[in-house]
Amino acid sequence: MDKILIVDFGGQTAQLIARRIRDFGVYSDIVAPETNLSPNILSDVKGLIFSGSPWSVYEEGAPVVHPSAYESGLPILGICYGFHRMTTDFGGSVLGLAKKEYGRAALRFPKPSKLFDGVPEGFISWMSHGDSIAEVAEGFQITARSADHPAAAEDPEKRRYGLQFHPEVTHCEYGIKILENFVFGICGADKGWSMEGYLEEVSASIKKRVGDHPVLLLISGGVDSSVVAGVLLSALDPEKVHLMYIDTGLMRKGETEAVRKSLEALGATHLSIIDAGDRFLHALEGVDDPEEKRRIIGDLFVEVQKSDIVGKIDGDYFLAQGTLYTDLIESGKGVGKNAKVIKSHHNVRSPLIEAKRNAGMIIEPLDRLYKDEVRRLGRLIGLSESVVGRHPFPGPGLAVRILGAVDREKCRILREADAIFIEELHRRKLYDEIWQAFAVLLPIKSVGVTGDARRYGYVLALRAIVSHDGMTADVYPFDTKDLLEISSLITNSVSEIGRVVYDVSSKPPATIEWE
Numbered sequence: 001m002d003k004i005l006i007v008d009f010g011g012q013t014a015q016l017i018a019r020r021i022r023d024f025g026v027y028s029d030i031v032a033p034e035t036n037l038s039p040n041i042l043s044d045v046k047g048l049i050f051s052g053s054p055w056s057v058y059e060e061g062a063p064v065v066h067p068s069a070y071e072s073g074l075p076i077l078g079i080c081y082g083f084h085r086m087t088t089d090f091g092g093s094v095l096g097l098a099k100k101e102y103g104r105a106a107l108r109f110p111k112p113s114k115l116f117d118g119v120p121e122g123f124i125s126w127m128s129h130g131d132s133i134a135e136v137a138e139g140f141q142i143t144a145r146s147a148d149h150p151a152a153a154e155d156p157e158k159r160r161y162g163l164q165f166h167p168e169v170t171h172c173e174y175g176i177k178i179l180e181n182f183v184f185g186i187c188g189a190d191k192g193w194s195m196e197g198y199l200e201e202v203s204a205s206i207k208k209r210v211g212d213h214p215v216l217l218l219i220s221g222g223v224d225s226s227v228v229a230g231v232l233l234s235a236l237d238p239e240k241v242h243l244m245y246i247d248t249g250l251m252r253k254g255e256t257e258a259v260r261k262s263l264e265a266l267g268a269t270h271l272s273i274i275d276a277g278d279r280f281l282h283a284l285e286g287v288d289d290p291e292e293k294r295r296i297i298g299d300l301f302v303e304v305q306k307s308d309i310v311g312k313i314d315g316d317y318f319l320a321q322g323t324l325y326t327d328l329i330e331s332g333k334g335v336g337k338n339a340k341v342i343k344s345h346h347n348v349r350s351p352l353i354e355a356k357r358n359a360g361m362i363i364e365p366l367d368r369l370y371k372d373e374v375r376r377l378g379r380l381i382g383l384s385e386s387v388v389g390r391h392p393f394p395g396p397g398l399a400v401r402i403l404g405a406v407d408r409e410k411c412r413i414l415r416e417a418d419a420i421f422i423e424e425l426h427r428r429k430l431y432d433e434i435w436q437a438f439a440v441l442l443p444i445k446s447v448g449v450t451g452d453a454r455r456y457g458y459v460l461a462l463r464a465i466v467s468h469d470g471m472t473a474d475v476y477p478f479d480t481k482d483l484l485e486i487s488s489l490i491t492n493s494v495s496e497i498g499r500v501v502y503d504v505s506s507k508p509p510a511t512i513e514w515e
């Protein structure tokens, strides 16, 4: 099978590049930059892509690439840091900018390029950089510019290409076309990858790893863990598969009952539903730091799981989770050691999970995939559209949507307000247009007037975004009427809330959740 290798300098979107290429039907894999690309690793590889990075090339300790990458003579596409890397490696220079470029940027093309075949003049790219090419490397010429900076350069003879923008993010117009031009036009790769093939491969590998051992799946009723349940129940003897749902007390209104019904429909023999609300709320008392909350929750998930499993499974068992690549990369756990921690997802960074992972006892069959790919896999294995189309809900639940310290009363207030918001989205037929929507309770109060009296109430933020994979997101452009009506429904029904605001930040620079 032809392959494209991504050299990961720790950028947030390295896996996203890989999945774009999988979408073309071409296999792609990720390697750390220090990897010696031996002939063995390079067999079937048709091209290399250098990813972005949180590092600047001129910083002490910035990642470098093993010389074998250049010696291979393969076509190379450098994206952002990858472009900076190639530029400095071949004698050009890179400088920090006083005014950084984040978000949309219009391009012009001084020179034609094979990379831009079929791409119209003047499209809108997506940038996320603080450094820029000051002088291109020897043999390179500039093929695109944004208002202020070089946006692309190439040495077509050596088949080396650099892009300052990110063609892999869905916000970049013609990004897919540019990657296709590289993979097919420049590298000449052939197709051989499919989701059906992926399903066969993970099923076979789970069977082989698990043997006769039982598997315990932590399941939330969300898309990811339901897909894992489907995969496990079909790959293994269902007698060996145990499903466990933990009610953390941080769930939404009516969630546990709804999940119970949908889990019963999956047809598992062993299903336990654990009420651990008191333990979670007690452990979170007075804790207001977001990373500390996440750590406590991550650890409690494992502790609750361990104490509840006694008497149900004897001996060694594998722990399965619906971890996605988004969870790993944001937690700083991508391939290699260069990615920064954006937030520690509860299912990744807990020491207890890490211990299980290091012991090779974790099964995470979706850990290379993104949400939209998981949804495709879910449809392939026949899950119902109501499960596959559900908005994501993070494991730490309402705890990361109540800013600051969490308590029972705040959970109740947020639960009521969030339920009104979501119900209205269904009623107005907006739910499926939106990728994720929820309410956030802010730790501030503001003054209002109700029935001629003063009201000193909480501020609630509404968040609704559109996205493909959770890596980048745009604010959902509500009709003003919808927002005004929903706001007044909430303030009229939840007396503790005095004011509603709408969050109008995209990702980046904001993340989707507030903590």
Ligand SMILES: Nc1ncnc2c1ncn2[C@@H]1O[C@H](COP(=O)(O)OP(=O)(O)OP(=O)(O)O)[C@@H](O)[C@H]1O
Pocket (backbone or CB within 6 Å): 217, 218, 219, 220, 221, 222, 223, 224, 225, 226, 244, 245, 246, 247, 248, 320, 321, 322, 323, 324, 327, 347, 390, 391, 392, 393, 394, 395
């Ligand atoms: N309440 C819960 N009980 C048991 N396991 C959970 C719970 N919440 C999360 N998990 C575990 O953590 C993993 C990651 O959570 P995450 O929210 O990303 O996925 P999900 O809940 O399966 O899907 P979705 O993103 O649609 O909410 C889940 O796949 C599941 O294994």
Ligand SMILES: O=c1[nH]c(=O)c2[nH+]cn([C@@H]3O[C@H](COP(=O)(O)O)[C@@H](O)[C@H]3O)c2[nH]1
Pocket (backbone or CB within 6 Å): 294, 326, 327, 330, 343, 344, 345, 346, 347, 392, 393, 394, 395, 396, 436, 470, 507, 510, 511, 512, 513, 514
């Ligand atoms: O299971 C989870 N455990 C977590 O700790 C967690 N944090 C964020 N999310 C979800 O991940 C997606 C990207 O979120 P952010 O832009 O807020 O990082 C969004 O869909 C978030 O809801 C989590 N899911």
Ligand SMILES: NC(=O)CC[C@H](N)C(=O)O
Pocket (backbone or CB within 6 Å): 011, 051, 052, 053, 054, 055, 056, 079, 080, 081, 082, 128, 129, 130, 131, 132
């Ligand atoms: N996205 C990137 O690769 C960023 C590269 C570098 N950290 C910069 O800010 O320019």
Ligand SMILES: [Mg+2]
Pocket (backbone or CB within 6 Å): 220, 222, 223, 392, 393, 394, 395
């Ligand atoms: Mg979830």
